[in-house]
Amino acid sequence: MVGKFPKAASVLLLAVIIPLCLRYLRSHYLLNWEGRYEFRPTKIHQPSSVEQIASILRGASLKGKTVTIVGSRHSWSDIAVPDDTMLSLEKYTGVVHIDKDRQLVTVRGGTTLEEIVIAIEADGLALPQLPSVSGQTIAGAIATGTHGTGIKYGNLATLVTAIEIVSGEGIVYRASENKNHDIFRTALIGLGAVGVITEVTITCVPAFNLHEVITLMPLQQCLQQLDDIVTSSDHVKLWLEFHTQQVQVYRSNKTTSPRRDSPTGFIFNLKFYVFEYASYVMSWIPRLTGAVMWVSVNIFKCLRTGDSVGSPLEVFNIPHYFVRHPELEYGVPYNATADLIRELIAIKEDMKNEISFNQITEIRFVKGDDIWLSPAYGRDTTFITVLTYNPSDVLMHRFFKRFASSAIQHGGRPHWGKLFYETEAELRTRYLKWDEFMAVREKMDPHRVFSNSFLRRLFHLSVKQ
Structure with a gap:
């Protein structure tokens, strides 16, 4: 009996220690929604102001670092998997302004769709459509072309009337149909390659x-x-x-x-x-x-x-x-x-x-x-x-x-x-504005700060030093 106790105790101890060790190791890594991509950024930033975001990007540009913008990580692809610095919008959230008369709401980029819906409901407003999952950040949802359903309704990016975006050099731009139109058209479904979307103004409708x-x-x-x-x-x-x-x-x-x-x-x-x-x-x-x-x-x-x-x-x-x-x-x-x-x-x-x-x-x-x-x-x-x-x-x-x-x-x-599996050469033939997109991207991020394996593979880019 005495001889068996150390063995039993060892098994019990291992049963406790191994899960704790695994939990410790996994806690130092981040996963996308499916769990297919596991990553450990060299640095994680969680800015709470536009000034902080701009400063982070200016520093990365000067030091030759790359930055990947991360929202709620609700993607199956590696679009939001950083291989250097991760910039999370988790702490840059909230409603900036609700214009009930014009049926517009302006929110910070890290605000989730569900948070927007709940916030504007008190003013008798709603978003015209939603996707199947509302835990996504507004910046991430529009950057990836997230959509709902309804043949008379466009994807979520079509609801956007104006944005504030910070370029790879830390310059803050405001863009809409009437101002910086090329930046607006590029950034709406910009895949995180154009800039950090810090504010979004969205069209609403009466609550329903x-x-x-x-x-x-x-x-x-x-x-x-x-x-x-x-x-x-x-x-x-x-x-x-x-x-x-x-x-x-x-x-x-x-x-x-x-x-x-x-x-x-x-x-x-x-x-x-x-x-x-x-x-x-x-x-x-x-x-x-x-x-x-x-x-x-x-x-x-x-x-x-x-x-x-x-x-x-x-x-x-x-x-x-x-x-x-x-x-x-x-x-x-x-x-x-x-x-x-x-x-x-x-x-x-x-x-x-x-x-x-x-x-x-x-x-x-x-x-x-x-x-x-x-x-x-x-x-x-x-x-x-x-x-x-x-x-x-x-x-x-x-x-x-x-x-x-x-x-x-x-x-x-x-x-x-x-x-998906296509290369840049295969995709550009199906997007009539591919070259225009690339030209604006180059203007917004000349040092290719916004870069990870997904973007380098997609746009066939190398990192500029």
């Missing part, structure tokens, strides 16, 4: 609730009626389940009616989380996924239907994902939607015994715009998001690359905050 109606229909019927469905409501999105070929159609319209929960709302949320974990387990057994998904949809009714009235945050935002996963998303011309979805189904059919297609495909619709690096530049756009829980990165990338290849054939442009 949303009446949401959710129905199910077969995929082929949905594709045949696509135009009618997309134009039937203010905001429409589709969730496609591959194995059952069922589409969950979300329609929502603005209303002044009071909140009214769906009778199945709580049950659905419970099912969603059970479904999510079941999907994760199935990622290890791809051949069983079809049966499990069929049972989930047809027996347990995990794709809900019904109607409710809720606030924009309640309706636009999706339930919180517990299991982190990779995502790839492409925006294609709206008239290519049906063809690309059929090609995606064919790819999944071909690979279904190799990879577990255990998650929905999200399809959203966005109005075209004139922002230079916007995936929706010059055309109404359908954004198709593919994701999967899969233990094999090799298979996941094989699937993503096949879908990306199909999307590119239809003129697809990647979502900047998600995974």
Whole structure:
């Protein structure tokens, strides 16, 4: 007994020490949302004023350092992964001014979308649309082209009427359609390559609730009626389940009616989380996924239907994902939607015994715009998001690359905050204003202070000394 005690004590001690050591090591590193990119900046700045931001950038420019601007880190790509200095806007937040009469709000760059919504609600205002996740900072959301859904609504950057931005040399500019127009067009979806967006003025609308109606229909019927469905409501999105070929159609319209929960709302949320974990387990057994998904949809009714009235945050935002996963998303011309979805189904059919297609495909619709690096530049756009829980990165990338290849054939442009594979030479042919963007970027950051592996790879740049 005495001889066993030291052994048992050692095991117990290791069981306590090892997790603590791992926690200590992980606490010295930062992760993006999915956890794919782990990084440890050489220095972290959390400025609380424009003067501090300008000073940091002037110092980096003089010393030949690089700076990466970081918001909430809600990106799947390495766009916000620093390899030198990290400039966080975490402490530069808050509402600067609300102009109720003109329906405008000015906020600091580190303010999250949710914080903006809550702040302006007291003045009877709302943002016209929101993405699926509202924990993102306003600067990060507009820099990456974040969007919601609704064919009459552009991405979030189209709501911006003016910005304040600090260049790589620490110079503060104010830009809008009427002032420093080239900086304005470049910085709106500037990928963190143009400057630090310190203030944003956004167009608002009178406060509203949303009446949401959710129905199910077969995929082929949905594709045949696509135009009618997309134009039937203010905001429409589709969730496609591959194995059952069922589409969950979300329609929502603005209303002044009071909140009214769906009778199945709580049950659905419970099912969603059970479904999510079941999907994760199935990622290890791809051949069983079809049966499990069929049972989930047809027996347990995990794709809900019904109607409710809720606030924009309640309706636009999706339930919180517990299991982190990779995502790839492409925006294609709206008239290519049906063809690309059929090609995606064919790819999944071909690979279904190799990879577990255990998650929905999200399809959203966005109005075209004139922002230079916007995936929706010059055309109404359908954004198709593919994701999967899969233990094999090799298979996941094989699937993503096949879908990306199909999307590119239809003129697809990647979502900047998600995974993609194209090089600068491939992308510049799909962005008519690529050269104009690069010229303004060079003016705003001649010493290439705003640089990390993502930007160097994307723009084929070397760091200037």
